Amino acid sequence: MPRVFSGIQPTGDVHLGNWIGAISRWAADQEDGHVFCIVDLHAITIPKDPEHLRTKTRDLAAWILAAGLDPEVATLFVQSHVREHSELAWVLSCSTQMGELNRMVQFKEKSAGKESVSAGLFTYPVLQAADILLYQADEVPVGEDQRQHIELTRDVAQRFNGRFGDTFTLPKATMPRAGARVMDLQQPANKMSKSAESDAGTIMLDETEKKTAKKVMRAVTDSGSEVRAGEDKPGVTNLLDLLSAVTGREIPDLEADFEGKMYGDFKKAVAEGVNEFLRPARERHAELSKDPAELDRLLAIGADRARNIAETTMDTVRDRVGFLPPA
Numbered sequence: 001m002p003r004v005f006s007g008i009q010p011t012g013d014v015h016l017g018n019w020i021g022a023i024s025r026w027a028a029d030q031e032d033g034h035v036f037c038i039v040d041l042h043a044i045t046i047p048k049d050p051e052h053l054r055t056k057t058r059d060l061a062a063w064i065l066a067a068g069l070d071p072e073v074a075t076l077f078v079q080s081h082v083r084e085h086s087e088l089a090w091v092l093s094c095s096t097q098m099g100e101l102n103r104m105v106q107f108k109e110k111s112a113g114k115e116s117v118s119a120g121l122f123t124y125p126v127l128q129a130a131d132i133l134l135y136q137a138d139e140v141p142v143g144e145d146q147r148q149h150i151e152l153t154r155d156v157a158q159r160f161n162g163r164f165g166d167t168f169t170l171p172k173a174t175m176p177r178a179g180a181r182v183m184d185l186q187q188p189a190n191k192m193s194k195s196a197e198s199d200a201g202t203i204m205l206d207e208t209e210k211k212t213a214k215k216v217m218r219a220v221t222d223s224g225s226e227v228r229a230g231e232d233k234p235g236v237t238n239l240l241d242l243l244s245a246v247t248g249r250e251i252p253d254l255e256a257d258f259e260g261k262m263y264g265d266f267k268k269a270v271a272e273g274v275n276e277f278l279r280p281a282r283e284r285h286a287e288l289s290k291d292p293a294e295l296d297r298l299l300a301i302g303a304d305r306a307r308n309i310a311e312t313t314m315d316t317v318r319d320r321v322g323f324l325p326p327a
């Protein structure tokens, strides 16, 4: 059975891209031994208000559980609760080339136009590699934007294994059938993102159904009136991809359904499909948020389970690199 690991940053609010690209799949495919992490150490690579970070960390746990993740089956924990992440990140940074990090698209995007950029933002992918390798993950369910980081993780693991002997499993990224790259509804050339300038093109999990429907109805469509996917139709293609992701149906079937119909009918179906898909989680999230102490309790259990695995890997790493064990 493949070991699965994935993570998400507690920054901003959860959007439909996170949901389809990652969280909902974690829950749908969960099995014993799967591990999921709220990566608060990654979140501070860009300055955060401490109280806001704490609130968002707990809120994100509520969303992941609302997706249906069962803490008796899979492990859910907060990255800073398991110290081994930081320790392994340091060790791996000594097996990572500056040139490799310089090529990371996410770093280029996040640092573009900024006057001051933290060293943490630059070494961010090394910490991500540490997350994955600590748990000897075979598979990492993520959206398309994370593919490059998982490839770097493989390269770093391979280099470490070559130098110190077989230590780490080489992971591979797994993508959803549809929705690996959910695009902004207003700017379909850009991915849907927490950091978009306006939220008009981003569907938030914590907004009302009415608001979601309004955003979908106002989504940018393309010239012509045909509901079909294609490079010349980025807006419609994105909506078709969304409808496919939320209904589980294939794009050619959906195109056939809307033959001869107007964009308005199509958008209405997308709005309803998305709201139906999110409804159970939205309701459950409201319930779970009423009991923060219970969320903290579940995260503490998750951290204990994660630590057990992480400590075993880290013991091997310390030995391999030649650290003198404490007497």
Ligand code: TYM
Pocket: 005, 006, 007, 008, 009, 010, 017, 018, 019, 020, 021, 022, 023, 039, 042, 127, 128, 131, 132, 140, 141, 142, 143, 144, 145, 146, 149, 179, 180, 181, 182, 183, 191, 192, 193
């Ligand atoms: P983050 O927090 O930006 O996003 C969490 C997950 O959501 C996916 N995602 C999307 N999928 C489809 N369409 C979109 N528009 C979209 N936007 C986001 C992301 O691909 C991701 O799967 N570096 C990671 C967090 C991380 C991690 C890890 C992931 C840290 N350590 C170890 C996997 C394994 C990040 O910033 O994701």
